[in-house]
Amino acid sequence: KAGVTQTPRYLIKTRGQQVTLSCSPISGHRSVSWYQQTPGQGLQFLFEYFSETQRNKGNFPGRFSGRQFSNSRSEMNVSTLELGDSALYLCASSPTNWGSYEQYFGPGTRLTVT
């Protein structure tokens, strides 16, 4: 079974631009969660999607948004990029959004904002 894939792996953007990151979960998994990792804040939860609906949201500004498609693939979008958005963005998938299922992480997208 293929693992979680994320594209692109690396991205360089300029302040003020917007960016879209993609995550394809493990086949059969319907829950996708997104995390941001920065040296100062560690790993922080952005949001989670299950069955095309956002089920849970972390404490991030509205510039961060996401969506999930009927095939469970998910995208996250960051508008009006700021220097502080430079981070490793990780997505994780699991079969469902409740219970004790393990989370499987992708390799991440490294975003650099200049």
Add this chain to the structure above:
Amino acid sequence: KQEVTQIPAALSVPEGENLVLNCSFTDSAIYNLQWFRQDPGKGLTSLLLIQSSQREQTSGRLNASLDKSSGRSTLYIAASQPGDSATYLCAVKFETSGSRLTFGEGTQLTVNP
């Protein structure tokens, strides 16, 4: 507030030593706890998953224990090797948080040859 704390923040040991990394969490109502390894600039590699009903899990030289009632987990690494050098992260799935994992800040481990 549900929090996860890891001690120590950094650890440097000579090759061959056995070592223990600690993780504590503030709410005992958890589904599970995962230990991850992260190499510099890379993603997360899952090491061990302990369900809330389990007391420990083992994989090779790694052993993780869980004491839910006291809100503690330990990761024991036997006979450490330079290749074990990485940051080790503890993540807890609380019962009231859906699929969200709450991560500790990590322990940066250096194993010296």
